[in-house]
Amino acid sequence: MAKVICFANQKGGVGKTTSTNALAMGLKHKGYRVLCIDFDPQGNLSFSMNADTEPPTIYDVVKRKVKCRFAIRHTDLIDIIPSNLLLSSVEVEFTGNGREFLLKDCIKQVSPMYDYILIDSPPELGVLTVNAFTAANVVLVPVLTDVYSLQGITRLYDTLEHIKRTLNPDLKFGGMLLVRYNAREELSRTVLATAEMVSKSLNIPLLRTHIRSSVMIAKAQAMQKDMIQLAPGNHAVMDYMQLTNELLKGVL
Ligand SMILES: Nc1ncnc2c1ncn2[C@@H]1O[C@H](COP(=O)(O)OP(=O)(O)O)[C@@H](O)[C@H]1O
Ligand SMILES: [Mg+2]
Numbered sequence: 001m002a003k004v005i006c007f008a009n010q011k012g013g014v015g016k017t018t019s020t021n022a023l024a025m026g027l028k029h030k031g032y033r034v035l036c037i038d039f040d041p042q043g044n045l046s047f048s049m050n051a052d053t054e055p056p057t058i059y060d061v062v063k064r065k066v067k068c069r070f071a072i073r074h075t076d077l078i079d080i081i082p083s084n085l086l087l088s089s090v091e092v093e094f095t096g097n098g099r100e101f102l103l104k105d106c107i108k109q110v111s112p113m114y115d116y117i118l119i120d121s122p123p124e125l126g127v128l129t130v131n132a133f134t135a136a137n138v139v140l141v142p143v144l145t146d147v148y149s150l151q152g153i154t155r156l157y158d159t160l161e162h163i164k165r166t167l168n169p170d171l172k173f174g175g176m177l178l179v180r181y182n183a184r185e186e187l188s189r190t191v192l193a194t195a196e197m198v199s200k201s202l203n204i205p206l207l208r209t210h211i212r213s214s215v216m217i218a219k220a221q222a223m224q225k226d227m228i229q230l231a232p233g234n235h236a237v238m239d240y241m242q243l244t245n246e247l248l249k250g251v252l
Helices: 016-029 044-048 058-062 085-093 099-113 127-135 153-166 186-202 215-222 235-249
Strands: 003-007 034-038 079-081 116-120 138-144 172-181
Touching (some): 003 016, 003 127, 016 034, 016 044, 016 172, 058 099, 085 127, 099 127, 138 153, 138 186, 153 172, 153 186
Parallel strands (some): 003 116, 034 116, 138 172
């Protein structure tokens, strides 16, 4: 059965999609069988992985219109189940019991075909993210090195703990990941110090690898290319490769 990893943070623009993309490519280059699930209605991961977002998407799978395996796209980068804006209607369409298990039930069917399933989640703590947490073994939380980024962590932590107690006792908080880190900036160092404090007080790991900023990261996604193939020597790409190694030695 595949190990399921989810990138989450209710704040947008903190590097969830980028980190999902990068870890997927990192694991793929190490020879693992990886499936990505775009669980954000914005469909950014689908775009960056060069997948079309026409039906069937993850929305059709969740709605049971199509079996999970028939929604997988085998792009030149990765295997991925794409999403589009329709996914946002899950919140109003599913109101009954068991709506937290929609994604977990879908994944079961394809889990034996992969080593890792990576879920990109939307910037909210609603039903979509709760589904991602219920389906996941490990949650990783990218945190931007700006002043506001750590503010939501306590709420995110409470949500995770709640899911752990009620729906998914095996769920593991894999750690916070500092993204767009610049050791020369005082602000980045301040955020690092705060992140260390939060990590200690909530008892959640802070990953040792920090991801530095580079335009190459945005460029690879815009070009729908594999960042490791495009720029293996780029510092931020190397950071993501180091992150892959750190995670493989630890939580994965
Ligand atoms: N390390 C980085 N260096 C430079 N740009 C980055 C880096 N990480 C992410 N970005 C850019 O920041 C923006 C937001 O990242 P994204 O992964 O889409 O965040 P989220 O999925 O949390 O909304 C994107 O344009 C992305 O290309
Ligand atoms: Mg995103």
